[in-house]
Amino acid sequence: MTNKVSAQPPASPCTPVGSGLSHKEAPINAQLTTTQRIDLLRQMVRIRRFEERTLRVYQQGKIGGFLHLYIGQEAVAIGSISLKGEHDHYITAYRDHGHALAVGMTMNECMAELQGKYTGCSKGKGGSMHYFAPDKNFWGGHGIVGGQTPLGAGLAFGLKYRGLKGSCLCYLGDGAVNQGAFAEALNLASLWSLPVVFVIENNGYSMGTSLARSSAATPLAKRASGYDMEWEVLNGANIYEVRARTWEAMQRAHESCRPTLLEMDTYRYRGHSMSDPEKYRDKAEVEEYKAKHDPINLLRADLLADGTLDVATAEKIDEEARAEADTAAKFADESPFPPPEEIFRYVYWETDHPEQRTSHGRLFFND
């Protein structure tokens, strides 16, 4: 087996805009209709505007605990999830809003969940880090760094066991690569030939610790070579590249039942969470990325340049996304909190289905 990096030099968000053109011409991208290409932009803009709106809601004191924003990383979720087929499944870590919207979860249910409302996607039981939509093949939303990676291998195992031609895309951050569970998941995925694509969203920082201070060797994806697994580093700011390279990895899963480790260089503009003063990086670094490597600007510029999009339509997309996020915030505000008895729902399948209960005795031990 030959492990390899991209045909292009290992890309980073610093790669000039034009370098994605060959990826734009890749069959999986060349076949996109005008409407589909514009929709990729629309979906990324929706994530951006949703996240910005959640920030305001957080600042109003309506969101408890943590809020990890996906701003800057939109091309990874939208690019990879735009390739979804019937048996392609997704699981990610706690920075999960982008993936949730990408699989088709609504802004309303996501915003309401942030506020702990009954109308939230998890009925107010999960919060920001724990969005789920099994009906859309989205399995969360997991709060413990790296803890979702064996689950991702397990979803792929489930597909293979049931004879379904599909894949599981399992996302993780650059900080998660140093967790033992991830190393175990990589080994099992390769040992048992599971149709899983691990996607490291390398935004350069695990909370406030830079990549250089947390990982002994780069590129991170090279770790796959120790497990005889295909790997690749790519530019996560370029949606064409994300789609082209992820598609190849998904094809490997579908056709050969082999795993892949992809490392997508990306960047988050905001802190790790809302309590992050961002003293570990220069403001200039953030401004540099925003100005030159923003995934939304890159695609919009491309669509404008080749005539797919006009400025008026671009502005309309933006306005609609803002309006949708505003509506979601209003929906969340107006939604009720769950009633207190909800504390005991969904603890056990069995107590939620009393007519089918087979066990006896006490399951809850309150005063």
Added chain:
Amino acid sequence: MPLITYRQALNDALAEELTRDENVIIMGEEVAQFNGAYKVTEGLLERFGPKRIIDTPISEAGFIGLGIGASLLGVRPVMELMFWSFAYVAFDQMVNNAANVRYMSGGLMHCPIVIRGPANGGTAVGATHSHTPENFIANTPGLKVVCPATAYDAKGLMKSAIRDNDPVYVMENTILYNEKWEVPEGEYLVPLGKADIKREGTDVSLIAHGRAVITAIKAAEILQADHGISAEVVDLRSIRPLDEETILQSVRKTHRAVLVEENKPFCGVDAQIAFMVQDKAFDDLDAPIRRVSALDAPQVYSMPLEKLQLPDAHRVIAAVKTIV
């Protein structure tokens, strides 16, 4: 009724459930080609093939997490821990993921897994291999935990555990694997959450789980023969769910209780039982509740000392004599 070992009873339970439901698979270290470190899965590879009986690397966090993930797509993995002591390297998967995915998704998911293996001291394997974490597990809403003491219960509880739609953790005992009990031929289930009166009595209730039940039965026999004390033995069988009614009924009858467990005492299962009995049957008690647990130190290796560390019939009898 045929006499079969606790090990064979578990093996029969696994084989019957593998036959009944093609979604059931067995995963664990040495479960397939090696026939199981303690031979609980002996012959299953031959009967059910490598797709369903799967040897894993020594990678508990990896394969248990994998099993949890697979369960979300309808697979029903039964995962063996060679020792429950090895659960600690997989605790994030077992306690965070398996226990919480249903809750945190607002009921959109459930996790029908079984994790099984021996959890006991008494075999001179040192502190790292002698843990009995039923109290840790029972402390986690979303999880169920059972501790069968006999072959009959081991088979019936294992079958119920595999059919359960919640995560069920089954704690077995290497010392019991070779013990034989009467087990009926053919299928039966022991429901989770139903205690069993292993011996009727009138003077004191010995409430126990796991191998401590066997210790309690021995103590009851000696109490009857040598001291004229009639002890009732209540086998919890299931820790969570817990059969509160059977415990309280027994205490209301005997008015005295000695709680016996092989776990360490602090915040053990019996601390919860003692609280519950005083809370709900205070007026029925004629004496303080007594506890007999493992001596409160890491499990000692030296054989004669470890024998002292675990509850035995004499310690149970001594405790009974203080209140009867």
